[in-house]
Amino acid sequence: MGHHSHSRSLQCRHVDAGSCNGCEQELNALTGSFYDMQHVGLDIVASPRHADALIVTGPVSDTMMTPLRAVWAALPRPKRLVALGDCAAGYGVFQGAYATRGGVEGSMRPPDVVIRGCPPTPAEILQGLTAVMDTLLEPSSFIDSQPSADLVEARRIPPLEQPRGDQTPGDVGEREI
Ligand code: SF4
Numbered sequence: 001m002g003h004h005s006h007s008r009s010l011q012c013r014h015v016d017a018g019s020c021n022g023c024e025q026e027l028n029a030l031t032g033s034f035y036d037m038q039h040v041g042l043d044i045v046a047s048p049r050h051a052d053a054l055i056v057t058g059p060v061s062d063t064m065m066t067p068l069r070a071v072w073a074a075l076p077r078p079k080r081l082v083a084l085g086d087c088a089a090g091y092g093v094f095q096g097a098y099a100t101r102g103g104v105e106g107s108m109r110p111p112d113v114v115i116r117g118c119p120p121t122p123a124e125i126l127q128g129l130t131a132v133m134d135t136l137l138e139p140s141s142f143i144d145s146q147p148s149a150d151l152v153e154a155r156r157i158p159p160l161e162q163p164r165g166d167q168t169p170g171d172v173g174e175r176e177i
Pocket of ligand 1: 018019020021022023057059085086087088092093094117118119
């Protein structure tokens with residue numbers, strides 16, 4: 001990225017909800033000197049209380065659903081939910097697997113931003129997280145952090161390669177959060 005402003009920043013909490021670790025490796029690449037995510041105002045924080053956004057990787061395994069919901073509940077508003085990778089988006093190689101919950105949407109609620117890919121590249125992740133920063137700058141985000149279906153659709157980051165055409169997100173379960 002050519003320039004940045006310190007008026008923009010995004011602190012992110014990341015939860016691995018059953019991924020193969022591929023998405024984590026690409027996310028970790030952002031912290032190196034080449035992509036230098038901190039230089040553009042992005043950072044990964046240890047506590048959800050300090051986070052503006054929750055990044056989820058993996059298809060959301062049965063055992064991770066409750067901890068994931070607890071972390072999401074701990075983020076202060078306004079907050080953003082990011083599905084990173086095809087698994088978290090409800091697609092991917094684990095789609096429909098017996099111990100999974102259909103990604104972020106199937107286990108919790110529709111994500112604000114979806115970054116497709118298996119895994120997405122660091123550049124695609126950077127693009128997606130920058131889009132999250134933009135949504136937090138919108139005045140409406142201070143009134144209601146629940147995304148409308150139109151907003152979710154508008155924020156979807158297309159993958160470089162087309163996904164398999166007939167796939168749809170997995171089962172949609174409870175959505176009390
Ligand atoms: S999207 Fe691909 S790389 Fe990411 S967790 Fe799923 S299988 Fe692994």
